[in-house]
Amino acid sequence: MNNYQIDNLDKSILNALMENARAPYAELAKRFNVSAGTIHVRVEKMKQAGIMQGTRVTIDAKKLGYDVCCFIGVNLKHARDYPDTIEQLEKFEEVVEAYYTTGNYSIFIKVMTHSIEHLQDVLINKIQTIEAIQSTETLISLQNPIAREVTP
Amino acid sequence: MNNYQIDNLDKSILNALMENARAPYAELAKRFNVSAGTIHVRVEKMKQAGIMQGTRVTIDAKKLGYDVCCFIGVNLKHARDYPDTIEQLEKFEEVVEAYYTTGNYSIFIKVMTHSIEHLQDVLINKIQTIEAIQSTETLISLQNPIAREVTP
DNA sequence: TATGAAAGACCGCTCCC
DNA sequence: GGGAGCGGTCTTTCATA
Numbered sequence: 001m002n003n004y005q006i007d008n009l010d011k012s013i014l015n016a017l018m019e020n021a022r023a024p025y026a027e028l029a030k031r032f033n034v035s036a037g038t039i040h041v042r043v044e045k046m047k048q049a050g051i052m053q054g055t056r057v058t059i060d061a062k063k064l065g066y067d068v069c070c071f072i073g074v075n076l077k078h079a080r081d082y083p084d085t086i087e088q089l090e091k092f093e094e095v096v097e098a099y100y101t102t103g104n105y106s107i108f109i110k111v112m113t114h115s116i117e118h119l120q121d122v123l124i125n126k127i128q129t130i131e132a133i134q135s136t137e138t139l140i141s142l143q144n145p146i147a148r149e150v151t152p
Numbered sequence: 153m154n155n156y157q158i159d160n161l162d163k164s165i166l167n168a169l170m171e172n173a174r175a176p177y178a179e180l181a182k183r184f185n186v187s188a189g190t191i192h193v194r195v196e197k198m199k200q201a202g203i204m205q206g207t208r209v210t211i212d213a214k215k216l217g218y219d220v221c222c223f224i225g226v227n228l229k230h231a232r233d234y235p236d237t238i239e240q241l242e243k244f245e246e247v248v249e250a251y252y253t254t255g256n257y258s259i260f261i262k263v264m265t266h267s268i269e270h271l272q273d274v275l276i277n278k279i280q281t282i283e284a285i286q287s288t289e290t291l292i293s294l295q296n297p298i299a300r301e302v303t304p
Numbered sequence: 305t306a307t308g309a310a311a312g313a314c315c316g317c318t319c320c321c
Numbered sequence: 322g323g324g325a326g327c328g329g330t331c332t333t334t335c336a337t338a
Contacts, residue, residue: 006216014211021173021207024330035308040332051215055173055207059166061302063203064158071253071260086297098298101223103291108223112302139255145238146250149211150218150264176315187323192317 004049009034010042011152014052017043018149021055066112068119069144072127073105073137081132082106088130094122105137156201158304161186162194166204166304169195173207218264220271221296224279225257225289233284234258240282246274257289 006014012032016023025039032039046052061069076085082100089095089109097110113119119140127136158166164184168175177191184191198204213221228237234252241247241261249262265271271290279288 014209017209018211019206019208021209025332026330036331037309037333038307041306049215050212053210053212054171055209056171056301057166057169057173057207058205059170059301059304060202060205063201064302064304066302069251071251090298093303095298096300096302098296099221099223099291099293100295100297101291101293104289105291108291108293109298137256139251139253139257139260141251141253141260143252144250145252146242146247146261148248149208150213150216150248151245152211152216178315188316189318189324190322193322 004045004051006046006051006152009038010046013039013042014046014152017052017055018152061112065114068113068116069141070111070113070119071139071141072109072111072123073139074107074109074127075134075136076106076132077134078132079106085130085132089127092122092126094118094126156197156203158198158203161190162198163304165191165194166198169204170301170304213264217266220265220268221293222263222265222271223291223293224261224263224275225291226259226261226279227286227288228258228284229286230284231258237282237284241279244274244278246270246278 009032013028016028016031025036025043028039029036043052074085076082085107086098086100089098089107094111094113095109096112099108100106101108111119111122113122119138123136123138127133161184165180168180168183177188177195180191181188195204226237228234237259238250238252241250241259246263246265247261248264251260252258253260263271263274265274271292275288275290279285
């Protein structure tokens with residue numbers, strides 16, 4: 001289950017499905033010169049191994065009115081408050097990612113909001129109400145020129 | 153094409169497909185008490201409007217040997233070097249995301265590597281060889297407790 | 305053990321109501 | 322927006338190397 005060593009065919013399939021999860025197996029089969037059955041077997045194996053976790057549609061956040069993307073570095077009063085703080089942050093739907101980091105900040109989060117006013121609201125009325133947080137530092141993202149995944 | 157106002161049904165469909173892009177339309181239809189044809193029409197509309205951009209399989213980077221995730225704040229010597237720098241960063245497959253930001257850093261990137269040694273290699277032999285970069289600051293991510301998308 | 309070919313079930317797409 | 326038929330895709334099974 002855990003350590004399935006993937007070969008070149010698996011990598012090719014992964015790459016293709018990372019671009020389009022609904023690509024027909026028959027098409028991949030033709031492209032990689034194997035049969036559709038083989039594609040199916042490989043996909044199932046990678047699912048079993050946990051390499052492929054699932055399929056998601058990617059949405060354009062801007063089209064849904066989320067115009068502002070920013071990162072916020074969070075400093076905690078005490079490191080032990082970390083689990084509680086994550087639990088609280090998770091309740092705010094604007095917080096889409098959180099990382100526990102070494103370096104300048106204790107927690108590093110990615111926040112999506114509809115506007116700068118909305119961001120202010122989230123900062124003041126949501127994030128900074130969390131007791132354990134000592135200070136925050138905001139980095140507003142103006143552009144996102146690179147957005148991809150790791151290459152298998 | 154641009155400003156398609158989504159309703160509650162659209163939101164429900166989006167939410168479902170964000171969790172599983174291969175969910176059968178018939179199943180969604182049953183769940184939301186509409187017909188499969190309606191699901192199809194809505195999905196097509198949202199595709200046309202650019203709200204749904206595509207489908208991706210989500211992969212477990214750790215299972216592919218990418219154990220180290222980190223963020224690197226990059227400072228440029230001159231702001232005008234931004235486009236060139238992005239172009240160069242894009243060539244390094246370890247750089248999976250890049251943001252042009254206001255605040256402490258000019259560019260903020262997310263980097264995935266196989267190990268700390270690999271990260272060092274990327275930093276020294278790839279990123280810091282870019283002329284326009286004045287300094288970098290690394291935040292290593294130890295955990296990623298929140299990872300989701302915006303709620304429609 | 306892994307692959308290839310074919311049959312069956314399922315799903316998505318389209319037309320008409 | 323709902324329902325039915327067609328075409329395509331996925332899945333399974335069996336034979337093979």
